Amino acid sequence: METRPVLYIGNKNYSSWSLRAWLGLKHAGIDFDEKLVPLGTDQWAAQALVFSPTAKVPAFFDGHKTIWEALAILEYIADSRPDTLLWPLDMDVRAIARAVSLEMHGGFGPLRSHMPMNCRKSLSGLGRGEGVEKDIARIGEIFKTCRTQYGQGGDFLFGHFSIADAMFAPVVSRFKTYGVPLDPVGNAYMETILGLPEVKAWYADAAAEEWVIAAVEVE
Known part of the structure; x- marks a missing residue:
């Protein structure tokens, strides 16, 4: 078996x-x-x-x-x-998808530090420490570029859902928690991610958890 x-x-x-x-x-x-x-x-x-x-x-x-x-x-x-189909089929587009995924994997330290993920909280306006605005601007640029240049045929960064969307989903969650607005293209993309049944299920499970990690809570 x-x-x-x-x-x-x-x-x-x-x-x-x-x-x-x-x-x-x-x-x-x-x-x-x-x-x-x-x-x-x-x-x-x-x-x-x-x-x-x-x-x-x-x-x-x-x-x-x-x-x-x-x-x-x-x-x-x-x-x-x-x-x-976790990567785009076209080799050139796949290279861009990998590049932004790796940029997410290794970058955006200020955003990670000042805006820790917290699905249960609404902390609009907080977390705007040094370097965070630059990270937000770059992520907004990624969302807009990918959606407008490679996102035809679907609502995700490269049209259909890909690893790039999985990599940026926690950032969308952070932007929701800390009340970060983007341009219309970025906002529409964030609504797509937050509207996924899987993401809604994750949020429901997070809300039901009783554990609190004080070190990563932003008050």
Whole structure:
């Protein structure tokens, strides 16, 4: 009997990297079990190194091997299941999709620091620390460029849902929490992401969580 894949994630209220992998897998139609291990708890301390060599989430066990890092997980699915169309088919467009995904993976430190993900809160006007406005402007530029130049045929950055959308979904969540408006193109794209049934389900689960991590709460 084949073992069902398992995705290990952290608290849905806070774990932006968990959302990236989870949303990508869900949208790709991958059948997997979800194992949530609360961040910073005794359970986390006891289990994290067991399911992930980095003691971080997300981690994906496909029944034979463990893959860690959200982008690596989704790249693996894109390679092993090309029918999921997690990258654009056109090679040139795919290169742009990978570029903005990697820009998200390694950049926007001020935004991450000053606007931590928090699905339960409404903190409009807060989190505008040094460097954040520059990050917001660049992300708005990415959204507009991708939607207008590559987004024909759908409502996502590259038309159909791709890994790029999974990578930017937690940013959309942050913009919702901290009341960050973009131009009409960016705002419409954010509504698309927030309107996804999977994202609505994630938010509902986050609202039901009881854990609070004081270190990442913005008052």
